[in-house]
Each structure stands twice: as C-alpha cells, then as structure tokens.
Amino acid sequence: MLIHNTNGNARRMKGLPSKRSARYLRLGAVASVAVLALAACGGSSDSSTSGSSAETTPAVLTAVIAAPSGIAFYPPIVAQTQGYFDGMIDLTVEAADGSGAGMQQLLSGQADICICSPGPALKAVEGGADLVSVYTLYQSDVFALQTTAETGVTTAEDLRGKVIGVDSLGAGAESWLVPLMSAQGLEAGVDYEIFATGPGAAPLTAFERGEIQAYAAAFIDTAVLRLRGVELQLVELPGSEIFFDAIYVMKKEYVDANPEVIKALGRGTAMATVYGASNPSGVLEIIGAQYPDEIADMPFAEALLAETQSLYSLPPQAEGQWGYSVPERHDALIVAFVDQGYLKQPVSSDFFDNSLVPDYNDFDPASLA
Numbered sequence: 001m002l003i004h005n006t007n008g009n010a011r012r013m014k015g016l017p018s019k020r021s022a023r024y025l026r027l028g029a030v031a032s033v034a035v036l037a038l039a040a041c042g043g044s045s046d047s048s049t050s051g052s053s054a055e056t057t058p059a060v061l062t063a064v065i066a067a068p069s070g071i072a073f074y075p076p077i078v079a080q081t082q083g084y085f086d087g088m089i090d091l092t093v094e095a096a097d098g099s100g101a102g103m104q105q106l107l108s109g110q111a112d113i114c115i116c117s118p119g120p121a122l123k124a125v126e127g128g129a130d131l132v133s134v135y136t137l138y139q140s141d142v143f144a145l146q147t148t149a150e151t152g153v154t155t156a157e158d159l160r161g162k163v164i165g166v167d168s169l170g171a172g173a174e175s176w177l178v179p180l181m182s183a184q185g186l187e188a189g190v191d192y193e194i195f196a197t198g199p200g201a202a203p204l205t206a207f208e209r210g211e212i213q214a215y216a217a218a219f220i221d222t223a224v225l226r227l228r229g230v231e232l233q234l235v236e237l238p239g240s241e242i243f244f245d246a247i248y249v250m251k252k253e254y255v256d257a258n259p260e261v262i263k264a265l266g267r268g269t270a271m272a273t274v275y276g277a278s279n280p281s282g283v284l285e286i287i288g289a290q291y292p293d294e295i296a297d298m299p300f301a302e303a304l305l306a307e308t309q310s311l312y313s314l315p316p317q318a319e320g321q322w323g324y325s326v327p328e329r330h331d332a333l334i335v336a337f338v339d340q341g342y343l344k345q346p347v348s349s350d351f352f353d354n355s356l357v358p359d360y361n362d363f364d365p366a367s368l369a
Helices: 034-038 074-082 099-107 118-126 172-183 202-208 219-227 252-257 259-278 280-290 298-312 327-339
Strands: 059-065 089-095 113-116 131-136 143-148 163-166 193-196 214-218 232-235 247-251
Touching: 059 099, 059 259, 074 089, 074 259, 074 280, 074 298, 089 259, 099 113, 099 118, 099 247, 113 118, 118 131, 118 247, 118 327, 131 252, 131 259, 143 172, 143 219, 163 172, 163 202, 172 193, 172 214, 202 214, 202 219, 214 219, 219 232, 219 298, 247 252, 247 259, 252 259, 259 280, 259 298, 280 298
Parallel strands: 059 089, 059 113, 163 193, 163 214
Antiparallel strands: 113 247, 131 247, 143 214, 143 232
C-alpha cells in the first residue's frame, strides 16, 4: 500500500526529545483506521464562535499534530506567538501518536484541528465522518528516493539489480517505495533488493560500503544526511508527484458555522509560513523558547527546519496561494487510495476545500520581513 501517515511518539509538546534519531519524526505507512467510522462527528464543545476580534473573545482551539516536533509544524505555533491570528483564535498545539491517533482525537472532540496526513482523514470520511480539509500545509511528498553521484544512478531503471536502503523493513519508506517501483516494472526481491540500514547516519555508512545504491528517505533522514555533508541527488519516481502530506482537517459543522475563525486560522498560518521563510532564526527562537529540547542541537534544528520548509514550497498550480490544494493532485490521490484498496470507493474531492484560500492570502508579505 502507498498510504501516507506521520508516526511519532504520543507526547505533549513540552519537553520534546532532542535526539537525532530518524525515529524522532518518523513518517510511515498508516495503519487501518476503520474504527474512526464509529466516532462522533459533531463539533467540539470547547470552541467558541468568534465574529470580530474587537467584539468577541477568541475561539479556543486545540490543534493536534502527528509527530512531536514544533519545528516540523512551526506555522501554527509561530502564528499564535506572533499574534497572526489577530485575536480571533487562542490555539493550543499538542502531539498525537501519528495521524490515525490524531484523527481519533478530532472525531472524539478532544481536538478541533488535526494537522495530519490525508489518508486517515479520507478513511474517516468514507466511514461517514463529516470532515473537511481547509488548508494544505505540506505541499510535497514527505518521502523521496535519494542517491549519491558515486553510484551512477539517475533513474529508477538504473536500480535494476541494485539495492535500495530503507531505515527499517515494513515501515513507511518501504510501503511508499514498492508500489512506485512496481509501476516502473521493477519488483522488490526480483529486480532489486531492499536493505534495512537503520536510521540516522546509518545510510551514509551503507553508501560508503556499497551496500546500497539508493535510499528511500523521509525528510528527517535527508536532514540528517545533509548535516553530515552527504551530497544527495534525487531519483525521480513517476507517480510520486501526486502525494502531499500535512493538511488541516476539521469538522465541517464547525467550519460552516465559523467562517471568520477559519479565515483567521488560514491567514495566520500563511503569514507564519512567509515569516519563517525569511526569518529561520526567528522560527527557531520561538520554538526554542517553548520547547528548548528541540534546539539543543542547533545544527540539526537548522537542517530540520530547512528540510521542513521545502515541504511548504508551493507548486505552480497554487499560483502563489498558501493553503491551496491542487485539484489534480488530490483527485489522483483519492484514485490511488482506491486502486491500492485502502479506500473501498472514491471519496468526494469536495473534502478538499479551497473556498477560503483567497482570504488566507489577504495580507502584505512585506510587512512580515
């Protein structure tokens, strides 16, 4: 299966771990979340309707992220700290044990926003949950197939008879890699081998020993390797371009009843993203003030932030609009999930709502420099 999810350790945002291990922010295959269909679909009772920041109290919202890293999900945290929600929202950010767990918290009313992978949300919608994605944060796939110049590999076909590394067998990188390679006529165990290198810097050793000629890596792995001076080269895998990751999922009932709050949420997120692009040190200062363990190893924090920001880069179809979900991509993603058997039938692409995107982008980027 080619199901994307974000797996992390269940943990509140305070006291985040500072280890470099790639498992610190593992992005892997999502497990079945059929139980989500049984969860309640009503709006959260904790969130107050907000009209104007000058006339009402802010909407108190809880956002759950799918891994314990403020750096990897910095826009909502920076937006809250910098006041980019314009007094409309009082946001608390917590971490869940992966996207599936985050969805369960949303559906049960323990959270108002799940910043998670599309897979579990679409699965929940298939099961009857009335949800909507109001903002696309990660515009790129969290996985990539990387190699080095020394291997001579430039295409998937070049890996015929070769070995591809993954951090561990049966995890997210392998479930992402195998179907894409199969689509290119290359079958695991027949046309190429998969080798478990271990996480962190272990793939570097595997490259140096000639044990692998490519590495299927999540962006955390890429950050670790680049930090160690490895000059990685991307191997394009046709089909991977449809995938994107972290989206803001909310209950549709709340979204319909509180459009001004949602506009403030999206605009604040967009503003924080723009701020971070030109002020990486500012982002790390904000994150470090709240979660000091995350910047204990500053070179790694900087590398992780750089890799994270690459996921926010807008595709041409977005035409410069932050939060935009590209219809061709989300439609293709739904089809892929059906083809893989993850979804039994197509889910309406109306789940991805771009109607408020113009409002998200109604600010002056120059004012954030």
